[in-house]
Amino acid sequence: MSPLSSDELRTIREELSAGTTPTVWFTSSAVGVQEGRSGKVIALGEPAEGDFIQVRPAGSKDVLSFSTAEVTQVKPPRKKPTPEPAAKPAAKTPASTPSPATETKPAEKPAAKPAPAPAAKPSTQATAKPADTAATRRKPRQVKQPVGGAVVTLTADQDGQWSVEVVNAKRKLVKPTQVPANAVAQAAKLLHDDVAAAVEPLIEAAREQHRARVEQLRAELEAAEAALEELDE
Known part of the structure; x- marks a missing residue:
């Protein structure tokens, strides 16, 4: 997905001035959010700040900061579900041929069953949690309010x-x-x-x-x- 162009940024600023919140989608370069997820642009800062695009991801109340390479206005295509492979029919077992009558043998005694092994006790050691990284956790950034006055x-x-x-x-x-x-x-x-x-x-x-x-x-x-x-x- 292509990042935001200067013309698209200009259009977003005009829509924000008109009181609307434009929709964008996150690219594979976005940190902390899934690629293809949508969000609403809340405000635009100065491009010199780097991550100057303030976006609220869909289903979240947090407002995060992103660069032009991390969001796009091109809606990603829907992913088609992968069809499950058809189940193979079970192989038929050939019928056994009855054997001719033979001399009857005394039934053998069944072998003694071995004693069951003691069940292993579950480990009580806590599983170590992976350390938080920038890709798994991102602190929401406070939206800068425009300074008024005239x-x-x-x-x-x-x-x-x-x-x-x-x-x-x-x-x-x-x-x-x-x-x-x-x-x-x-x-x-x-x-x-x-x-x-x-x-x-x-x-x-x-x-x-x-x-x-x-x-x-x-x-x-x-x-x-x-x-x-x-x-x-």
Whole structure:
């Protein structure tokens, strides 16, 4: 059976992210489990760790660590049962031919039976147990839980436009994205009174800026209408 390829590992990561537990089968290189036995992938670590594939074998509650050479996604074929050989017929014993009548001889006395030998006492010495090896015993490895955590940043520019950004320790989860100011105000009220008090002056400044812009546009519109009326006279 072929070991896991990089494409199959990528597919397994996508299935784990989707909340499913992919099925794999153990190869002849797997240590501590029978070849052809199935298992469920619980998590994937970093390939640099070596045995980074966390698998729960079928019928077991333990989660063990394996490398890509020890598991495969190719289902092994079922082993056909070996047919038992047919029983040979018993050989026939030829019938004995009766012998002609002969002179009757006195019956011989049966030979004396030898005395039975005393039965051997069973040995009380305990059978030594084979020492545990890596092939017969494997300690379950604790599944590493992914470390969570992220930073959510709200930013207001000089024009009163708000944007949100989400990052964690490794990469940006959400690039700066524009959000409505009223949504920011509602979220601030739900979070905490101090947050709402800190955000409200920024929201009010944006309102004043938009009011001034509206008044400016009205004045420009009135001037344009007056110029149009002069041209129509």
